[in-house]
Structure formats: C-alpha cells, structure tokens
Amino acid sequence: MSICLQLFGAGLLASLAGCDGRQSTLELQSYLQATQGHTNTAIEPLPVISAAPVTPYGAMGLRNPFQATPGQGASSWTVSLAGDELDADRPRQFLEGFDLEQFEMVGTLSSEVQANALLRVNGVIHRLKVGDYLGRNNGQIASIQAQQIEVFELISDGRGGWLERSLTIPLKQKS
Template sequence: MSVCFRLFGAGLLATLAGCDGPLSNVELQRYLQTAQVHPGEAIEPLPEINPAHVFTYDALTLRNPFQAVPGRGAGNWQVSLVGDELDGDRARQFLEGFDLEQFEMVGTLSNDLETNALLRLNGVIHRLKVGDYLGRHNGQIASVDVAQVEVFEVISDGRGGWLERSLTIPLKQHS
C-alpha cells in the first residue's frame, strides 16, 4: 500500500511541477499584454441568451373525467328506498357492463304497442324497450321518447342504504 501511495505522490508532484514552468509564465504574460492593448478583442462577447419557452398548464380548465358529461342529462345521486327491492339473483344483461355515458341514442322504432329506443354502444346499435337494464348501476329504462331515453339507476351507498338518480340520454342529431 505504501508503494501505491508513493507512486500517487510522485505523479501529483510531477503534475504540479509542470504547471509552474517558465513557458507557462511567458504565455501568461503575453496574454495579459494582449488583453491590455486590445481589451475588446481579448474577451469574446457573451452569447445572446434567449428566454426559455413558457409552458402553460391548461388542464385545469378541462372537465373532470370522473364527472358526467355535460349536456348528457346526468342527474344527481339522492337517497333512495328503492334499493331494497332490487333482485340480487337476477342474471346481469350484456349492456350492464358499460357506463351509461358510453351510450348514444340514435333513434326510435315504434308500433302500436310500444316504442323502442335505438342506442349505439361502441359502434353497435341496440334495440331497447322500457324495463330493459343497462349501465353498471342497476340502470333500467324508465321511459322512451322520440327525443330522449330516461334511465333510472340505483346504487348502494356502502353504508346499508341506497342512492338513486334519473338521467336522460338525448337523441344525437346527425348520427
């Protein structure tokens, strides 16, 4: 270990000795004389600094993704007593696996007995009538009109009670 320390010390002394040679003093004196005679030429001007691009974060003005889409007839949840009547053993239908906000009403089909709503989901048109289930929260079609479909949803509040809301899916024009 002492051999390594001796070699390191010798290398350090050799490096420091090279910095103080007569040649470096001559070059330093020459540079200082040039800088005194031509002060503007000896030092290069500082480069022009452009201000950094300012980024404005505009996401605060966007709609909260966890709230219903405005204009889609989203109602507010309110306390309900209807949840006690829900049939927990009922087989879930295919359309109950999707959020109501994904459905678009594209038209109606009517006959003498009933009016059916035509709802589009992921590019597929589904024909539904009053009483059919859809949406993740026990949604059930309450009424079908030529301009909108009203859906009634019920969800557990997690404390033994129930919340309900009624919302409408308006007819989408030019679909």
C-alpha cells in the same frame, strides 16, 4: 521433512527480501509534507437557492371528468330507498356489461302499444323498451321520448345504503 522446511524457509526469506519498507515510507512522508500546506483552505459557501414560484391550483372550478357533460346527458343523484327491493338473483342482461356513458341514442321506433329506443354501444345498435336493464349499476329505462331516454341507476354508497342516479341520454343528431 527437512527438505520441505528448507524450501519453505527459503521462500519466506525471498518474499521478505522483496518488501523494502524504506522506499514506501519515504514516499508517504513526502506526500504528507506536500499536503500540509493545503489543510487551512477555506470551504466555499453553498450557493443561494431561491424558492420556486407558487402556482395556485385552479382546476377546482372545472367540470368533473367522470360525469357526462351538459347537453350530453344530464344526471342527478338522490338517496334511494329501493335498495332493499333489488333482485340479486335476476339474470344479468347483455347490455348490463357496459357503462351508461358508452350508450348513444340514435333513434326511436314507436307503435300504438309501446315506444322503443335505439341505442348504439360498441358500434352495435340495440332496440330497448321501458323497463329494460342496461349499464353496470342496475340501470333501468324509465321513459322513452323522441329526443331522449331517461335511465335510473341504483348504486351502493358503500355504507349499506343506495344512491339513485337519474341519467338522460339525448338523441345524437348525426348518427
């Protein structure tokens, strides 16, 4: 054990001999003397920033992008009492998976008994009659005319009531 202590003591002395504190202290004192003259420098003021110009919001008078444009299918909203008469168990038809805005009227087929509307959605033409359902919101065809069809939708108002929307899908001239 005494050999271990001697080796440890020799290593400790060698490491302490390598640390000469006088040199680093002299460097620190010279740095402090050189920088003492720079402590009284004035701080530059912040630059003046002008306010950005105010631009008024002017889109309030524009048309609602979520409703059909005039001439493409006008619609109107009214409070409906028909919500209690909805048949929740009625099986949904294929065309009730599309939004009404996706439908285009491309023609009519009429007989003495009934009129049928030809509506295109996703590139496929469908033959519909009065009373058929279409659209995601319980839409039902109310009337078919040569130039347009009228569809009524029942939409929940989120407060337990129903809103009825009347939508006209005009005949597309160039189909």
